[in-house]
Amino acid sequence: MSSDVVPPVDASASAPPIVARAPGLDDRFGRLEIVFWLLAIAPLLVLPDYLVLASQVLIAALFALSLDLILGYAGIVSLGHAAFFGVGAYVAGLLSVRGHAEPLSGLVVAALASGVVGFCTSFLVVGGHGLTRLMVTLAVGLSLHEAANQASSVTGGTDGLSGMETSDLLSLLPFDMLGKTAYLYVLGVCFVVFLLVRRLVHSPFGLSLRGIRENERRMHALGAPVQRRLIEVYTLAAALAGVAGALSAQTTEFVGLETLGFDRSAGALVMLVLGGAGRLYGAFVGSCLFMLLQSVFSDIHPAYWQFWMGCLVMLIAFFARGGILGYASDMLMRLRERRALSAAAPAARTRA
């Protein structure tokens, strides 16, 4: 198509870029992204009664985001990601119970601990393929759940770990009953982690992960260190899941066995796929919708929620494989195509 047919879409295109970047590496903040993060601040002003729920949504989103790194970008299907959420939660909880109540350092220690667990188990996960890999993630999750259950003298077993106290944030902001500080804290941590993940997936590292997801053998042949990349991203995702777990422990001041449970692993998977895997924001969109539906349906009957969630998941698996964001971007693309066509049509007519 010659240039006179297509109207100039991007003003910056007129100034030729000095360094051509691969399309996957472009990481400028879009307008929609800025709107999104402004919206995330809104609950502080608009929904002061729902801040506790909003914090939980953000924590779930952060957890799903960590899963997005390995599932959406590296293509590892995990059924035991909650293992790292749980390790983070228990480490933060135990630190606080044993007298170290400062939240930020607790967060760092929790991230390190779950990162170490992730690193150690990554060799098991990366070594296998297909069903074997799936089963190893499941087995790791289940064994940690069982470990926390057996070590009840340390973890409180089925009763959970209580008696936590979180000291003031930065020695300035006490955690209040309404959850204002907690929300600010969670939002801040979420944003920082998000920036990190965003930078990462737009880096050559992220690009090589996507290559591995699409075709592991070809990446091997291209000389990419496939095993090492997968171990690195698995460890990182584990550490970030640990951050989410620690946030959950610190803001609710309670850690239960369900932080390590299969339901949490499966829930994160569902949230991520509902929003759209491999899109960063899918984790946030999915967890918002998931938690909203959950709170509505669970009020009627817990089994109702499970029933309708199951139906929803089956529908997604069959029809909406890109999740909500995938569907939206498809629609947007189609709209743009139509607009470009209708803009091109009169020009073509005048030429004829």
Added chain:
Amino acid sequence: MASFFGIVFDGVAYGSLLFLISIGLSVTMGLMNIVNLAHGAFAMFGGYLSVWLSARGVPFLVTLPLCFVALGLAGAGCERVFYQRLRRRSQLDQVLFTIGLTFVAVASAMLVWGPVEQRVELPGALRGQLQVLGVGLGAYRAFLIALVAVLSIGLVLLVEKTTFGARVRASVDNESVSAGLGIPVDRVFCLTFAFGSGLAGLGGALSIDVLGLEPTFALKYLVYFLLVVSVGGAGSLGGTAVASLVLGSFDVAGKYYVPEVGAFIIYGLMIVLLLVFPAGLYGRRA
């Protein structure tokens, strides 16, 4: 020594139950390449059907073949409607869909039968104990072992000696060549899936007295079935049998001798076995 014998016996009984339920899953995974996390739900509904029929005066032993037939039909229906379409999808799609199906099954069982554990009335002959070499063995468990042994021989004959079995083996080995040779691969898949689901339903009915039946059954024991399949090697009859017996015995022995370690034995054993045999003990695909 006597107690050791008893534990081995219980382990074998548990293992045969695992085998009966898992064999369908193993064949589904090996033959159709589908990760079917909803397999436990078929077993669970077999159990509930048996309880429901028993409550209406049908003797327990009569409910067993009925469960096999009913769940087999249900499996055939599901294969036509859902699983057939899932075969060419990614592993993630299969995992998601079958997790969704499991959630729906668990929630339905919860809504219909409630969270209480169900019981069945066993016939008199299967209650109590048998005295063998001075060791008291549960009569029901002996019945279980005998029944599964007979069924396994039947299965081996079916797979090794019949045309249908030859078609199944051919389709597992190479689907496209089999189809090219005129084997109706689609029908073989459907029948095999139905048969596996039927066996799962039968196993679910038989397991009420051993494992207990409640709505979470579908998820709780799914892990064991998946373990058996991944350790035994998907699609392998012998591998599934060996893996079931090994895992069953270790689980029972572990819970008896070192209760504080509990379920670790089984998870640890699985991780070790998977590391040593990544494609399962008798894996067809390396």
